[in-house]
Amino acid sequence: MSEQTLNGDVSRRSVLKGAAAGAGVVAAGGFLSAGAGAGAASAAGKTVSVGSNQSDPAARKSDTAWVAAATKAGFDVKLNTVDHNTFQNQINSYLQGTPDDVFTWFAGYRMQFFASKGLSTDISDVWSKIGKDFTKGYKTASTGLDGKQYFVPTTWYPWAVMYRKSVFKAAGVDPASIVTWADFINACKVFKSKGLTPVALGDKGGWEAMGTFDLFNMRTNGYKFHVDLMGGRASWGDARVQKTFTNWQSMFPYQNSNTLDLEWSDAAQLVLQKKAAMQIMGAFHASIYTDAADLADLALFPFPEINKANRRNAVDAPIDGYMLSKGASKNLANAKALATFIASTDYANAVLSVAPTALFANSNMPASDNAFVRQQVELVKSSKYIAQFLDRDTRPDFAGPIVGPAIQSFLKNPSDKAKIAANLAKQWDALPPA
Amino acid sequence: MSSTGTELTAAGAKAPRRRRRSNFTKKDRTVLFGLVGIPTILHVLFVWIPAILTVLLSFTFWNGIGGIKEIHWAGFQNYTQIFSLYEAFPKALRNNALWLGFFALIPTPLGILLAYFIDKNLKGSKFYQTAFYLPMVLSLAVTGIVWDYIFRTNGLVNSLMGDTSVESATSWFGDPNKNIWVVLGIASWRHIGYVMLLYLAGMKAVDPSLHEAAGIDGASDWYTFRKVVFPSLRPVNVIIIVVTVIDSLRAFDLVFIINRGRNGLELLGVLVYENIFGESSRIGWGAALATMLFLMSIIPIMVYLYQTFKAEE
Numbered sequence A: 001m002s003e004q005t006l007n008g009d010v011s012r013r014s015v016l017k018g019a020a021a022g023a024g025v026v027a028a029g030g031f032l033s034a035g036a037g038a039g040a041a042s043a044a045g046k047t048v049s050v051g052s053n054q055s056d057p058a059a060r061k062s063d064t065a066w067v068a069a070a071t072k073a074g075f076d077v078k079l080n081t082v083d084h085n086t087f088q089n090q091i092n093s094y095l096q097g098t099p100d101d102v103f104t105w106f107a108g109y110r111m112q113f114f115a116s117k118g119l120s121t122d123i124s125d126v127w128s129k130i131g132k133d134f135t136k137g138y139k140t141a142s143t144g145l146d147g148k149q150y151f152v153p154t155t156w157y158p159w160a161v162m163y164r165k166s167v168f169k170a171a172g173v174d175p176a177s178i179v180t181w182a183d184f185i186n187a188c189k190v191f192k193s194k195g196l197t198p199v200a201l202g203d204k205g206g207w208e209a210m211g212t213f214d215l216f217n218m219r220t221n222g223y224k225f226h227v228d229l230m231g232g233r234a235s236w237g238d239a240r241v242q243k244t245f246t247n248w249q250s251m252f253p254y255q256n257s258n259t260l261d262l263e264w265s266d267a268a269q270l271v272l273q274k275k276a277a278m279q280i281m282g283a284f285h286a287s288i289y290t291d292a293a294d295l296a297d298l299a300l301f302p303f304p305e306i307n308k309a310n311r312r313n314a315v316d317a318p319i320d321g322y323m324l325s326k327g328a329s330k331n332l333a334n335a336k337a338l339a340t341f342i343a344s345t346d347y348a349n350a351v352l353s354v355a356p357t358a359l360f361a362n363s364n365m366p367a368s369d370n371a372f373v374r375q376q377v378e379l380v381k382s383s384k385y386i387a388q389f390l391d392r393d394t395r396p397d398f399a400g401p402i403v404g405p406a407i408q409s410f411l412k413n414p415s416d417k418a419k420i421a422a423n424l425a426k427q428w429d430a431l432p433p434a
Numbered sequence B: 001m002s003s004t005g006t007e008l009t010a011a012g013a014k015a016p017r018r019r020r021r022s023n024f025t026k027k028d029r030t031v032l033f034g035l036v037g038i039p040t041i042l043h044v045l046f047v048w049i050p051a052i053l054t055v056l057l058s059f060t061f062w063n064g065i066g067g068i069k070e071i072h073w074a075g076f077q078n079y080t081q082i083f084s085l086y087e088a089f090p091k092a093l094r095n096n097a098l099w100l101g102f103f104a105l106i107p108t109p110l111g112i113l114l115a116y117f118i119d120k121n122l123k124g125s126k127f128y129q130t131a132f133y134l135p136m137v138l139s140l141a142v143t144g145i146v147w148d149y150i151f152r153t154n155g156l157v158n159s160l161m162g163d164t165s166v167e168s169a170t171s172w173f174g175d176p177n178k179n180i181w182v183v184l185g186i187a188s189w190r191h192i193g194y195v196m197l198l199y200l201a202g203m204k205a206v207d208p209s210l211h212e213a214a215g216i217d218g219a220s221d222w223y224t225f226r227k228v229v230f231p232s233l234r235p236v237n238v239i240i241i242v243v244t245v246i247d248s249l250r251a252f253d254l255v256f257i258i259n260r261g262r263n264g265l266e267l268l269g270v271l272v273y274e275n276i277f278g279e280s281s282r283i284g285w286g287a288a289l290a291t292m293l294f295l296m297s298i299i300p301i302m303v304y305l306y307q308t309f310k311a312e313e
Helices: A057-072 A084-096 A109-116 A124-133 A136-141 A165-171 A181-193 A208-231 A239-249 A264-272 A283-288 A292-297 A326-342 A345-354 A371-381 A396-412 A414-430 B002-022 B026-057 B077-084 B088-105 B107-119 B125-137 B140-151 B156-160 B179-204 B208-216 B221-232 B234-249 B253-259 B268-276 B283-312
Strands: A046-052 A075-081 A102-106 A151-156 A159-164 A197-200 A276-282 A298-301 A314-316 A319-324 A358-360 A385-387
Touching (some): A057 A075, A102 A109, A124 A326, A136 A151, A151 A326, A159 A264, A197 A264, A239 A414, A276 A283, A292 A298, A326 A345, A396 A414, B088 B107, B088 B179, B107 B179, B125 B179, B179 B234, B179 B253, B208 B221
Parallel strands (some): A046 A102, A314 A385
């Protein structure tokens, strides 16, 4: 359910900091623009089918652009676009049926899940060629539990506090001064006194506020506890989860009351229309800004520090990309060649030409000159830990049907938080073995 | 006497045919098999076998990936946990019951009432008939989208009420105490036309001489309807009851479009969907919900049909 708009914007590669380390390496952009494929019988027109969940008009444009580039590189791409939510809901039967050779998917737990079930194809040999174009963090995010690679990362976006510079200026709040939770609440008070909704939140879909939970939890209890909680090594009944909820509760007076009535985009509209000051959102928040002047007014700052020990050292930065289905084995050479192409700057440049705010995983993409995009890159570079997103970091049968409604209950009746968390713990324990 | 003669002749002519009926020819049997056998096979294959498998799956753990060896026996655990842990379940049960009660009390009688008036051939009755039936032509999914625009925070209703601000506008779909009633209203808007049409069709088939006879005996229109027409419409009444029960229990599309059936709009059908579809489905859990839903729909209907037809004999 997470959104996957490419709007993010742009650029620079080095991201995923954890990675930082040596990674980079040179590599000329477009080293395989010749369509060098993994030994594909390089007959003209290497036919590969691609299943895509990019059904939004903007995302569809990106698909069209890179498919055109792939065609130029000698591929015959059969693109099969399915409505985003439908794609997600049917992924299970899709992958077990007759899936396309290559399909859009997400890094992290969700990738590992299908890899471990044998529903995707190992592309470690592709990584031996493309590895030099990605930092280590991306390779880790593309690696299954068995140590092999199953995923080609393409784009990513971070979660942060989105705001309009003009709104902050008018209220006399300096975003750079907001570091601690107290700073943040003080800013909220100022906005409230000016008649604005300080924080716009929409959770009608049941997934949007997961990003807010992630940030509160990582700030309150640290990245380690967060991943332990997601992985089931810590319990939702833990007192630390209560602390996270308590901290979130302190923001309730400053967030709109009808959170369950609004989708993320409705809440984002409030920021765009200057009725709300901030939204804690993925950078795809920008996708509703159709006017260039509004877009230039958009900025972000990292979610504030809550617990000194954790500073602002962690962020959700989900990575989107592609996997090879199990069915690709019948067309392995071509599918791997296309995976290599998707990893290339040819792919990224094609997408960039229609989605100027997209942020690419490939290290060879030049730095963006877009300020909002640069902020995102900085944010991720300055974060020590990168999480994906709640519904990408924990069991999918737990995240969507169980955590989603639980967070909605919390938004409705925050005082029930102990009961809600206790029930989450019991439901986790009741899950069948994965 | 002469009449006996005629009867005899007629009987004589029919006799061989009657004998053949009890002793089917090959052709008869082929036709019968084609008309009854094939649908039965298809029905068993695509309805009963999956239904039975669903019941079996409800006693297992399975994430929907891999074959039979991935399916693990769970005993009654799915059921006990649904009752003890699943917060959405009691809400869904309550909403389905509410839906059924509301449908039985409001739109169904209203539909019958409309049919009664339209059947009187009022001026413009064709227009009313079309107007009331129109919602039924739209799929519930379309209905959901249209009404979403009417009731959303900045939608038509709030605009007319003059408050579309996020902070203070009435939250028609977001407030769990209100949204189910809004949804029931929308569903009724659709159901009324359906009941009306079914009923109208039935009433057109009522022998007009019954009306006349009642009229001559001095019964009023309404009295005739209650004492003469209504009882003679027993088959239509059965259909309407069955349709109402089934529609209430399988309600899904509308709430799914509005907010995926959460936050006050939980329904059993949605819970089944939520648990079975998706990346790592809990097939056993969803199957247990589906089994309960199945029993809830089939038991009352079977009891009702059995009693009705028994009484008829």
